[in-house]
Amino acid sequence: MKKTIRIGTRDSELALWQANKVKEGLEQLGCSTEIVPVKSVGDIILDKPLYELGITGIFTKTLDVAMISGQIDVAVHSMKDVPTALPHSIVQAAVLPRADAADLLIHKGDLSFFEKSGTIATGSLRRRAQWLHRYPAHKVENLRGNINTRMRKLQDSDWQGAIFAAAGLERISPFEGTNIHPEHRLALDWMIPAPAQGAMLAVALENDTYSRECLAKLNHRETEICTHTERQFLRVLEGGCTAPIGARATITDNEITLTGVLLSPDGKRRHDIKRTVLLEHYTFLGETCAKEILEDGGKETMALMKLSGPLGSDQQVSS
Incomplete structure (x- = not known):
């Protein structure tokens, strides 16, 4: 039965970009859609590193509840934010083609700190651990917020740099309004990314045959296998x-x-x-x-x- 597919998403700029990408794909297939933004707990609590919160799926739980309660039909996530075990009755419906999976150091133009003590920022335990393994004399500060917020925090700090996912910077441009130059980026080709980094996942209810069949046409098999x-x-x-x-x-x-x-x-x-x-x-x-x-x-x-x-x-x- 044909219906308007309600696409749930977090209300950050990047999350909305991702949801609209799915919306465009579905509408090209002739499906009717609408975007339903939902604010997650992870977007509200910004004064602590995520690893101190100790919550699995902090960015996905709100959308899971909205789907199970019938407020939305589909949820779109950065796949690396999604717990490896999906909630009962929710299934993976489509993995979209992956963007650049690399991590990038956004810096202030002077990389001489590599050879001495320095400070970089990240909210990711994985990035922190790999950075300290390579640069044990450095300090790593916590950095939370959406991409634009983190870019402004970098600008206003005395840190030498901060680590971002290349995929996020490809999808939106957070440099406007800061004195951080877009060319001041360094690909960290030695840093192994998070599982599924750069990939987008759309999930739906297991019994929602219409939404699942529509989304299946957007699935990218190679990205699905890798993730x-x-x-x-x-x-x-x-x-x-x-x-x-x-x-x-x-x-x-x-x-x-x-x-x-x-x-x-x-x-x-x-x-x-x-x-x-x-x-x-x-x-x-x-x-x-x-x-x-x-x-x-x-x-x-x-x-x-x-x-x-x-x-x-x-x-x-x-x-």
Whole structure:
């Protein structure tokens, strides 16, 4: 039965951009849609790092409730914000083509601090841990808020730089109104991104056949396979809001390669893995790599983190 598909989204600029991307795709298919903005708890509490809040799916729960209660039909998320286990009755309906999955350092034009002490900012435990592993003499400050807010905080601080997701900066331009120059960006090609970073996910109710059939036409199979592998790696390592975990899967010809990392929050302990298999064997690649890391010292690192108290995730307000 044809209907107007109500697309729920957080009300940040980036989230609205993503929701409108899905709206455009659906309307090109002849579907009628409307955008329904919803403010999440993660967008309201900005004075603490996410890992101190200890909440899984802080940016998705409000939309889950809105969908289950019948206020919306579809929710659009940055896929890296979505817990690996979806709520009962909600299913993955489409993974859109991935944008650049890299992390970027936005700086103030002087990179000499790399060779001495310096301060950068990020709200991501994964980015913090990888930065401290590489630059143990540096200080990492917490940085929360949407992209524009974080850019203004960088401008008004004495920090040397802040880390952003390339995908978010591709989708909106936060440099206007600041003295931070767009060209002052450095791709952190050594930093392994969050599982599913740069990907957009649309979810729907399992029994909503019409919305699911419409969204299925927007699904990008290669991105779906890669994000499945990365999120499986995350799930088996008990990631989400428990540890700094990075994963990136890429497909070349008929092969898929997964690069993964597990760290302690201070960056002192690090476990890396990289494996390539035939694409037809992708189904359990993430699980296999995660188990190998656990057997090779990762289990002890996870145990130490659990003893030290609640830890956080890579989930952020807007990449």
